[in-house]
Amino acid sequence: MTQPDSNGQFGAYGGQYLPPELKQVMDDIAAAYEEIRNDPAFQQELADLQRHYVGRPSPLYFCRRLTEQLGGAEIYLKREDLNHTGAHKINHCLGEALLAKKMGKTKILAETGAGQHGVALSAACALVGIDCEIHMGSIDIAKQAPNVTRMKVMGARLVSVERGTKTLKDAVDSAFEEYLRDPQNFFYAIGSVVGPHPFPQMVRDFQQVVGEEAREQFLTQYECLPDTLIACVGGGSNAMGLFTAFLDDTSVEIIGVEPSGHGLDTPNHAASLTKGQPGVLHGMRCYLLQDDEGEPLPVYSIASGLDYPGVGPQHSHLKDIGRVQYETASDDDCLNAFVTLSRCEGIIPALESAHALAYAMRIAPQRPGKKLLINLSGRGDKDIDFVAERLQL
Numbered sequence: 001m002t003q004p005d006s007n008g009q010f011g012a013y014g015g016q017y018l019p020p021e022l023k024q025v026m027d028d029i030a031a032a033y034e035e036i037r038n039d040p041a042f043q044q045e046l047a048d049l050q051r052h053y054v055g056r057p058s059p060l061y062f063c064r065r066l067t068e069q070l071g072g073a074e075i076y077l078k079r080e081d082l083n084h085t086g087a088h089k090i091n092h093c094l095g096e097a098l099l100a101k102k103m104g105k106t107k108i109l110a111e112t113g114a115g116q117h118g119v120a121l122s123a124a125c126a127l128v129g130i131d132c133e134i135h136m137g138s139i140d141i142a143k144q145a146p147n148v149t150r151m152k153v154m155g156a157r158l159v160s161v162e163r164g165t166k167t168l169k170d171a172v173d174s175a176f177e178e179y180l181r182d183p184q185n186f187f188y189a190i191g192s193v194v195g196p197h198p199f200p201q202m203v204r205d206f207q208q209v210v211g212e213e214a215r216e217q218f219l220t221q222y223e224c225l226p227d228t229l230i231a232c233v234g235g236g237s238n239a240m241g242l243f244t245a246f247l248d249d250t251s252v253e254i255i256g257v258e259p260s261g262h263g264l265d266t267p268n269h270a271a272s273l274t275k276g277q278p279g280v281l282h283g284m285r286c287y288l289l290q291d292d293e294g295e296p297l298p299v300y301s302i303a304s305g306l307d308y309p310g311v312g313p314q315h316s317h318l319k320d321i322g323r324v325q326y327e328t329a330s331d332d333d334c335l336n337a338f339v340t341l342s343r344c345e346g347i348i349p350a351l352e353s354a355h356a357l358a359y360a361m362r363i364a365p366q367r368p369g370k371k372l373l374i375n376l377s378g379r380g381d382k383d384i385d386f387v388a389e390r391l392q393l
């Protein structure tokens, strides 16, 4: 349930759908990763940075007022929004930057949409001392000025992508082309539990500290395990981070929440597990929203971090074997949850995280006495202007 097999597969998903020369590069990364994974000195270095740089462990917080208002289940949050740079992404960016440095790579490359992955990676690269190059569509650059400035201030080189849609999709192509110029010396830092093996495993391993902490915090603070875990799913890294430590706890129900956007019966959603079919994307096999030719469909979510036509291979497998249940929340549900948590608890969630919260708010009234643990994957400061304008606050 937790490991990919020797081919990097989770059941029928994952693997390495790549040309031979890139397969060799990925195998080298897998071998280097295997080495550091079993190296106590590396694990100690990572643990120290998690504690003193990221600010871990993040708190486990009981929402008293929100629980009262919902009148059913108890709502608990794992506060990944309190991490340095404001989300869970720093957990795997730090791991990837350390690995790239250890492998002697000269440059880390990535694309970014809203800029969250770019900011976390820029911070990790500055910390570790390695060059960082971020590709971003020119439309996104115009929309995300604060994140663009953050990346520049931290010393990342920003490449404005002017072709095609001038957004994330073309930024991916642009960053990947640059990577292919010298894959021996460059490191492509994938931003979620997606892509070819070993990335889905590696990013999950770097994130699983979230669930390990939460499990221990629950046992210490409440002397029990939560009844239900809930996390939003874009590529699926924050969800795997929370879920992994609980997969063997058969009493714990696990729910991933995908964005249904304007509705599952419209083209404007990004519910890959709910509405997609198995296919191949970005070097992996996974559930995919695709056309008749297997090309990824354009997808949409109000939360740009959830806006991805595929999903991690381990989630695809967990869906098939039934260990995790996948549900959806719409844009409107998300906005409602965003404002509710802000006003009930003084915590502004990221629009991504608000999807998980929205689903929890939907089921809480029918589940008195149960304990729902939600991964609050990031803070919503980046989203406040958009929401205030949209809701005329």
Ligand SMILES: *Cc1c(COP(=O)(O)O)cnc(C)c1O
Residues within 6 Å of the ligand: 087, 088, 089, 116, 191, 192, 193, 232, 233, 234, 235, 236, 237, 238, 239, 305, 306, 350, 352, 353, 377, 378, 379
């Ligand atoms: C990027 C992002 C997500 C979505 O990515 P996953 O890999 O699915 O976790 C969710 N929440 C926040 C705050 C993000 O920045």
